[in-house]
Amino acid sequence: MTTDFWSPVKLSIQVxxxxxxxxxxxxxFFAKVMANKKFKGKSFVETFFLLPLVLPxxxxxxxxxxxxxxxSIIGQLMEWIFHQPVMFTWWAAVISSTVVAFPLxxxxxxxxxxxxxxxxxxxARVDGAKEVQLFMTISIPLAFQSIISGAILSFARALGEFGATLMFAGNIPGKTQTISTAIYVAMDAGNMELAWLxxxxxxxxSFLMLIGLQLMKSK
Incomplete structure (x- = not known):
């Protein structure tokens, strides 16, 4: 029971x-590029970035x-580089979680x-600051609270990712089985005790992360 319980938990946190x-x-990177910029097609690009939020x-x-x-060409290239397909691997779970959490x-x-x-x-530019220096020493500190909020929400979203992970990474115990997919399997098998855990x-x-975010915003 202990091994069965902790394996998906550790994998979910790692992913x-x-x-x-x-x-x-x-x-x-993309937020800084898009912020305060106006160009033809910006709405299309931003819609593309936010699409995973509304897609099933x-x-x-x-x-x-x-x-x-x-x-696919990308899949074949990755298989040539890593000597194995990316599907049904640990990295497939990472890619799935990254895609669904990125919009947040x-x-x-x-x-x-x-x-x-x-x-x-x-x-700062007039004083001779380079763009990278300006980004690291001025932009990030001034937007720090928003960045931390986004990071916490993204982590929480990635932690609970289910659908895309199940399709793309599968549900291989000890390899790609995360908490969400483990819950699905436990319920299907009638093991409600393990599912509840x-x-x-x-x-x-998730509650601790969100309460931490609320406390940070209240300061």
């Missing part, structure tokens, strides 16, 4: 942590299979960057 780093890097998980999983499957990070970070007074950044762990972790 959420790695995807959280990926989402943080991608979210900050099964659709996201299907699209990931099409993009990264063995019949992007939107939160962009809101933070848009709230920065442009005069402050322009003054996983549900409770997910609720507790």
């Amino acid at each position: 959420a942590a790695v995807s959280g780093v990926c989402v943080l890097i991608l979210g900050l 998980p099964s659709v996201v999983g299907f699209l990931l299979i099409v993009v990264f499957g063995r019949n 990070m992007y939107q939160s970070a962009k809101t933070g960057f848009e709230g920065i007074d442009e005069d402050i950044e322009n003054a 996983w549900v409770s762990s997910l609720v507790i972790i």
Whole structure:
């Protein structure tokens, strides 16, 4: 029972942590690029970034299979590099979680960057600050609360990802079985005690993260 319980928990946290780093890097980059910028097609690009929020998980999983499957160019390239297909691997779970969590990070970070007074950044440029230096020492600190909010929400979303992960990464115990997919299997097998343990762990972790976020916002 102990091994059966902890394996999906540890895997879920590991997947959420790695995807959280990926989402943080991608979210900050694209949010900074898009913030306060006006160009033709911006609405289309932003809609594309936010699409995973409204698409059914099964659709996201299907699209990931099409993009990264063995019949796609990207899938074949990754299989050539890593000597194995990406589907039904630990990295497939990371990719799924990253895709569904990215919109939360992007939107939160962009809101933070848009709230920065442009005069402050322009003054730093006049003083000779490079764009990377300006981003690291001015933009990120001033938008820090929004960035942390996005990071926490993204981690929580990645931790509970189910549909896309089940389709793209599968449900292999000890390899790709996360808490969400483990709950599904436990319920299907009638093992409600184990299902309740996983549900409770997910609720507790998510609650603690969200209460921490609320306390941070209240300061």
